[in-house]
Amino acid sequence: MKSRFIEVEKLEMPMVEIEKMLNVFLLRIAKGYSQYELSFLLGQEDFYIRKIEDITHTLEYKIEKSNILRQIFNCEFAAIVPNTNVTPSYTIKIFEHKDETEGITYKAEKVFADGTVKEIATFGTEDKELLLPSESTVTEEEVTAWILAKCQTDYFNESKAALQILKDYEAELEQPIRPLFLANALKSCNGTKGLPKINRKKDDNARFVYNIISNK
Incomplete structure (x- = not known):
């Protein structure tokens, strides 16, 4: 049984799209929206976000989706679309862990040129009925x-x-x-x-x- 995260050597999505996906992931978690809820607000099928957050897929947030995401999270494009020219420079590394049922959990890290490592997020498949912590008190x-x-x-x-x-x-x-x-x-x-x-x-x-x- 595998008990540790292993780096994913080959990524299907371009790195800029992976980072965009991670930015949106952090925004939705902060807002308390599940994968299903964000799919619903985008006007897409139930598992749209689940597919985007699965790095084996090539589905991406196109420009029209980014516009709707800005409205959902009340943010600027900079919160969604990464600036690839920032300093210090860094790379994104993705690791995966498979459980006994072959369910996959991913972990993303930002590795800077000086060797500093910063964990970005841990993510995977969410249940459709999942309720994340929210400020809402409405039943x-x-x-x-x-x-x-x-x-x-x-x-x-x-x-x-x-x-x-x-x-x-x-x-x-x-x-x-x-x-x-x-x-x-x-x-x-x-x-x-x-x-x-x-x-x-x-x-x-x-x-x-x-x-x-x-x-x-």
């Missing part, structure tokens, strides 16, 4: 009630992205909510048991958006 029931109330207005007459819905609710509450609770609330509005039906579809930018479907 899932409260989020669901808000969505149901909005269904009684014209709020969903126009398609809205998950990030817009989240920001609208947070602006009303003046506090953060968990994206997982919002995702579950939107999914629960499926037209059964007298509930309204909210449609999910891709827009022209290949981003999931939500709008109401009348039961009449």
